[in-house]
Amino acid sequence: MENTGKELTLKLLIDKKSDKVLFGEANKDVVDFIFSLLALPLGAIAKLLKKDAMVGSIGQVYHSLGMLNETYILSKEKISSLVNPTLASTSNTKSNFLLSQSTHQDTKDRRLYVCYNPNYSSRSCRYVSEDPGVSCPNGHGLINTVAMFVPKSDVSSAVAVGSDGNGYVKGVVTYTVMDDLTVVPMSTISSITLLNKFQIKDLGSLEEKMVNIGFEEGLKLLKASLETKAVLTNVFLKKNRASNYA
């Protein structure tokens, strides 16, 4: 899958002895992403994770809806808003980047054609069509030039880099993200308190590691957050197990 923006980064503190992530240090962008998981409609989660990868039965509900013949359906638009909640929720500017990227994918699959015929210098013509065989009502010939799609928002704007007005939390502080995705401002607990809590005696067993959160990792985080209390460990350390989250 293509990457439409910069990736989020998270600094992990790993205990090599137990092969566990103790906690991560995250900035506003990562924390906004984690909190925005709560804004995902259940239908979007089912769509993102696919039927067989879903715990529980919501995946089957989603699948059944998609399989229903038009004969049984009252309104295609209503069904579509359930099956493609990405499109239904684009008015939410704080939307999770998993949503905006999959919306981007959907939009890429749908081609729009614009009236663009250099012979008529039709640059300012406003007609577009989904069918490349349609003639422009202004007499410019066929509307058959593939329109270039500009995504509404990429990763960086969807999860609000920089400006404080976007996203959920303020950007001035660093946050501690625990393995179970508990998020606290870093200033409220000291690293020493945390190390005591984890009963780390040998500092030599600790390792810092920077990891990226792109679309793939975002999906894995979403899936792991529904299944385990050891999210960061599962997504970023357990190579074999992590592949189950694909």
Ligand SMILES: [Zn+2]
């Ligand atoms: Zn035209």
